Amino acid sequence: MSDATALDYGFFSFASKDEVLEKSKEYWNPGKTSFWSEAGVPLVIDRREEYFIYDVSGKRLIDVHLNGGTYNLGHRNPEMVQAITVAMQHFDMGNHHFPSLARTALAEALIKSAPANLTKVIYGSGGGEAIDIAIKTARHTTQKRKILSIIKAYHGHTGLAVGTGDDRFSKLFLSDQPEDFPHVPFNDLEAMDEALKGRDIAAVIMETIPATYGFPLPNPGYLEAVKTLCEKYDALYIADEVQTGLMRTGEMWGITKHGIEPDILVTGKGISGGMYPIAAVLVSERCAGWLTEDGFGHISTFGGAELGCIAALKALEVCGRPETRSMVHYISDFIGKGLQQIQATYPDWFIGIRQNGVVMGLEFAHPQGAKFVMKRLYENGVWAIFSTLDPRVLQYKPGILVKPELAEELLDRTEVGIAKALADVRALDRKSR
Amino acid sequence: MVETMFEMPLEPAGVPRGRAMLERADWAARAFASYDSATVQRIVEAAAAAGAARAHEFAEWAVRETGYGVAEHKLIKNLACSTGIAERYRASDYIDVVIDSDSKIVSVPRPAGVVLALTPSTNPVATVYFKILLALLTRNAVVISPHPYAKQVCAEAARTMAAAAVAAGAPDGCIQVVDEPSIPLINALMTDTRTDVILATGGSPMVRAAYRSGNPAIGVGPGNVPVLVDSSADITAAAQRIVESKAFDNSILCTNESVLIVEESAAAALITALTRAGAHVLTDDERDKVRDLVFPEGHFDPQWVGKDATVIASAAGVRVNPRTKILVAPFDLVVPEEPLAHEKLCPVLGLVRVPTAARGIDAAAAVLRIAGQGHSAAIHSTNPQTIMAFSAAVRVLRVAVNVGNSLGSSGLETNLAPSMTIGTGFFGRSAVGENLEPKHLINWTRVAYNSDASVRMADMSGINPWRVPQGAVPAYPRASNEDQTITAHTPVSVRADGPPDELRDEIRRLIIEELNAIVRG
Numbered sequence: 038m039s040d041a042t043a044l045d046y047g048f049f050s051f052a053s054k055d056e057v058l059e060k061s062k063e064y065w066n067p068g069k070t071s072f073w074s075e076a077g078v079p080l081v082i083d084r085r086e087e088y089f090i091y092d093v094s095g096k097r098l099i100d101v102h103l104n105g106g107t108y109n110l111g112h113r114n115p116e117m118v119q120a121i122t123v124a125m126q127h128f129d130m131g132n133h134h135f136p137s138l139a140r141t142a143l144a145e146a147l148i149k150s151a152p153a154n155l156t157k158v159i160y161g162s163g164g165g166e167a168i169d170i171a172i173k174t175a176r177h178t179t180q181k182r183k184i185l186s187i188i189k190a191y192h193g194h195t196g197l198a199v200g201t202g203d204d205r206f207s208k209l210f211l212s213d214q215p216e217d218f219p220h221v222p223f224n225d226l227e228a229m230d231e232a233l234k235g236r237d238i239a240a241v242i243m244e245t246i247p248a249t250y251g252f253p254l255p256n257p258g259y260l261e262a263v264k265t266l267c268e269k270y271d272a273l274y275i276a277d278e279v280q281t282g283l284m285r286t287g288e289m290w291g292i293t294k295h296g297i298e299p300d301i302l303v304t305g306k307g308i309s310g311g312m313y314p315i316a317a318v319l320v321s322e323r324c325a326g327w328l329t330e331d332g333f334g335h336i337s338t339f340g341g342a343e344l345g346c347i348a349a350l351k352a353l354e355v356c357g358r359p360e361t362r363s364m365v366h367y368i369s370d371f372i373g374k375g376l377q378q379i380q381a382t383y384p385d386w387f388i389g390i391r392q393n394g395v396v397m398g399l400e401f402a403h404p405q406g407a408k409f410v411m412k413r414l415y416e417n418g419v420w421a422i423f424s425t426l427d428p429r430v431l432q433y434k435p436g437i438l439v440k441p442e443l444a445e446e447l448l449d450r451t452e453v454g455i456a457k458a459l460a461d462v463r464a465l466d467r468k469s470r
Numbered sequence: 471m472v473e474t475m476f477e478m479p480l481e482p483a484g485v486p487r488g489r490a491m492l493e494r495a496d497w498a499a500r501a502f503a504s505y506d507s508a509t510v511q512r513i514v515e516a517a518a519a520a521g522a523a524r525a526h527e528f529a530e531w532a533v534r535e536t537g538y539g540v541a542e543h544k545l546i547k548n549l550a551c552s553t554g555i556a557e558r559y560r561a562s563d564y565i566d567v568v569i570d571s572d573s574k575i576v577s578v579p580r581p582a583g584v585v586l587a588l589t590p591s592t593n594p595v596a597t598v599y600f601k602i603l604l605a606l607l608t609r610n611a612v613v614i615s616p617h618p619y620a621k622q623v624c625a626e627a628a629r630t631m632a633a634a635a636v637a638a639g640a641p642d643g644c645i646q647v648v649d650e651p652s653i654p655l656i657n658a659l660m661t662d663t664r665t666d667v668i669l670a671t672g673g674s675p676m677v678r679a680a681y682r683s684g685n686p687a688i689g690v691g692p693g694n695v696p697v698l699v700d701s702s703a704d705i706t707a708a709a710q711r712i713v714e715s716k717a718f719d720n721s722i723l724c725t726n727e728s729v730l731i732v733e734e735s736a737a738a739a740l741i742t743a744l745t746r747a748g749a750h751v752l753t754d755d756e757r758d759k760v761r762d763l764v765f766p767e768g769h770f771d772p773q774w775v776g777k778d779a780t781v782i783a784s785a786a787g788v789r790v791n792p793r794t795k796i797l798v799a800p801f802d803l804v805v806p807e808e809p810l811a812h813e814k815l816c817p818v819l820g821l822v823r824v825p826t827a828a829r830g831i832d833a834a835a836a837v838l839r840i841a842g843q844g845h846s847a848a849i850h851s852t853n854p855q856t857i858m859a860f861s862a863a864v865r866v867l868r869v870a871v872n873v874g875n876s877l878g879s880s881g882l883e884t885n886l887a888p889s890m891t892i893g894t895g896f897f898g899r900s901a902v903g904e905n906l907e908p909k910h911l912i913n914w915t916r917v918a919y920n921s922d923a924s925v926r927m928a929d930m931s932g933i934n935p936w937r938v939p940q941g942a943v944p945a946y947p948r949a950s951n952e953d954q955t956i957t958a959h960t961p962v963s964v965r966a967d968g969p970p971d972e973l974r975d976e977i978r979r980l981i982i983e984e985l986n987a988i989v990r991g
């Protein structure tokens with residue numbers, strides 16, 4: 038960089054961070070840009086490596102947001118970088134119409150990693166598209182339209198996926214389709230039974246642990262019972278493993294911890310290795326019919342781009358190593374116990390830990406509690422995001438390759454951030470009284 | 471680097487896997503470092519018993535896989551390095567805090583962390599067992615990188631101990647083994663900052679690389695063992711011991727005798743006794759044939775490592791009695807250009823006659839100038855002056871007296887620490903000059919009080935900083951709203967004082983059976 042304050046990256050340059058923020062509002066997204074500044078997280082990410090991201094000011098943050106597992110393996114994981122760099126000597130995105138080397142290799146690897154009933158893979162370029170594919174597949178297979186999801190579900194914002202979620206995001210675009218997308222409360226089996234028993238539901242779509250809702254944990258037996266209800270009422274079970282897959286729960290796919298063989302399994306985010314967008318839908322033989330009937334049924338130029346497939350193959354390999362699995366168990370044990378200790382210090386403020394592996398939601402005793410904590414953690418060098426659909430809960434998602442030293446440092450910083458946020462909330466309370 | 475169709479080389483797949491092993495070992499080592507001594511004791515006994523139970527099978531497998539050595543001798547080593555090591559260190563304590571109220575110093579043992587253990591093809595399973603047990607005794611995690619010639623048996627041996635250790639409560643991943651060792655992988659492991667100490671047993675280039683790695687390393691150099699027999703020695707006993715030692719595992723221990731130096735006045739009697747003990751003393755003509763075979767162009771041909779004496783004789787065109795255990799090759803002068811003065815990992819023993827014991831000491835020093843500094847030497851003598859003069863002159867760190875050197879300097883038939891790793895110290899450009907033992911894998915935190923008498927030392931007796939692990943380590947990640955009292959992975963419970971009775975009896979029976987077989991065989 039030429040002068041100390043200028044942000045000159047060769048590809049583009051800005052005079053200062055302020056200029057970036059100004060132009061971001063002017064040309065990109067004023068709403069989002071202002072939101073983060075006001076929330077106390079004025080982050081413009083510059084350098085990134087391991088589990089660290091750096092603001093353009095140089096401030097270092099430990100990333101426990103990971104974009105929902107996208108950076109499972111860390112930022113610019115050297116194995117990922119090497120795989121893609123080498124692959125670029127030979128491959129590009131490929132032609133999506135033809136059978137391809139990389140798509141075939143990845144499909145085989147995915148199927149081998151997954152519950153035995155899943156036999157074929159369909160690619161998308163992102164999670165939302167993959168969810169749309171899952172929904173279309175379910176509709177084709179059952180010849181029914183309705184997709185049942187839970188209230189406050191989040192499965193992405195593409196045309197069909199958005200229907201499964203909170204209507205905040207569909208009404209805005211006049212895209213709410215309440216007829217086709219009924220919702221039931223999470224962990225409520227009676228409501229589930231009620232909704233399914235008309236036998237007009239094509240599929241239930243379920244995140245194994247609903248992330249954007251703050252990781253409320255399924256009651257023991259809940260998912261299993263939902264699966265049984267699906268079978269009873271001839272609905273398919275779509276497991277959204279976009280955030281819970283890829284070893285985050287200590288097994289490759291979170292759903293297998295419940296002994297469930299879903300009819301359709303969706304993966305995204307982490308499968309990209311954080312380097313090249315790709316998502317995939319794994320379907321059972323019963324659901325794979327349209328791939329024979331009309332193989333051009335779903336067309337996506339970027340879906341299953343070959344460079345993405347190579348990234349995904351590498352990401353899947355790293356996630357599936359026995360060493361990785363063991364480490365996730367260590368990390369989950371260590372951070373879980375550390376958080377319990379912090380909780381014991383602030384029991385009236387830090388009121389709950391929802392944890393399954395390194396999927397964690399921290400619950401605070403204030404309707405907007407996680408926003409306070411997020412801000413103080415940011416100041417103290419940790420980036421964790423509040424749950425959009427339940428801002429009491431902080432999403433806390435450590436990587437699956439976190440080293441012991443980093444886990445210790447993370448807990449130190451977290452303790453201080455939580456304490457400071459408590460002081461903030463108390464000060465507010467005093468003012469309002 | 472792997473050749474692919476791409477211009478840019480890809481790292482061999484094993485390299486990232488190896489790094490992942492170190493990462494996992496790092497977690498395991500941290501967990502292990504706070505274990506209490508009773509639990510560790512139980513883990514060590516369980517791993518040792520599991521190793522002993524398959525000692526015979528692995529001895530034969532090692533001979534099959536590497537093509538050298540003697541299975542029944544390997545069995546002895548495998549037992550010595552499993553239950554033998556557990557037994558030897560049962561009373562030792564590398565875990566509990568030591569309080570010295572006189573010096574007002576409390577010492578807290580601290581494990582190294584992640585041990586990278588490179589193991590040789592010559593003592594494959596024994597060294598794997600040995601290094602694993604040393605690591606377990608000291609609460610270290612260990613990653614084994616076996617010699618490629620013995621990779622299969624070593625991997626299975628390591629996994630056998632690992633499974634038993636984890637079942638007895640050891641942290642998951644505290645024992646790992648590389649399946650496909652390669653030079654790039656070993657380099658990556660040696661230079662990785664997660665490696666806390668390297669235990670390098672093997673060839674010199676590998677040992678030097680370990681020292682260059684930037685990580686703490688305990689490496690050992692090669693041996694080239696001179697053995698002096700003076701006129702005061704019990705000649706018959708000396709001959710028997712030397713033949714047995716040279717024949718042991720067909721000379722593939724680095725402690726095997728290389729050059730026998732005999733005082734002229736005892737030479738004739740010794741040669742007769744050697745022959746009676748199973749040696750074939752070569753004529754000059756036969757010696758030349760064997761030398762040309764074993765040292766073509768003057769360099770040792772590794773295809774003869776650990777081969778039977780009769781196989782070597784017949785390949786050289788020398789007729790010997792089929793029960794011949796070793797070949798003795800007389801030569802005149804210990805100088806570098808004499809191939810027979812170099813290390814021979816096969817049952818060929820050089821023989822040099824000297825006019826006096828003093829000249830014998832010079833010859834022994836000459837053997838060590840060629841190779842083997844810091845390693846070991848042997849002497850058969852009853853003269854304390856000679857033994858002392860010999861010991862103070864030869865540049866080695868262990869001198870075995872009136873015992874075969876193979877098992878003498880490795881501590882199996884002396885009271886040195888029984889070891890598959892012989893520290894060659896400063897003479898041999900190594901960090902450790904003793905036989906490797908558990909104490910080399912820990913440091914001590916010294917808690918030192920103000921020495922002024924007015925500052926009182928607090929009573930720390932009874933304070934134990936270590937903890938008994940509760941359940942599997944790490945705990946299986948169950949959802950936090952599940953009933954955590956039901957542990958999914960309950961460790962097999964083993965009694966604190968060793969493996970369960972039935973298992974112990976079974977092992978004892980197996981060992982006795984195997985030993986009987988040796989005696990009969």
Ligand SMILES: Cc1ncc(COP(=O)(O)O)c(C=O)c1O
Nearest residue numbers: 105163164165191192193279280
């Ligand atoms: C569970 C889940 N499913 C699907 C998606 C949609 O993925 P994408 O943003 O790649 O379209 C997300 C994104 O946050 C998600 O969390």
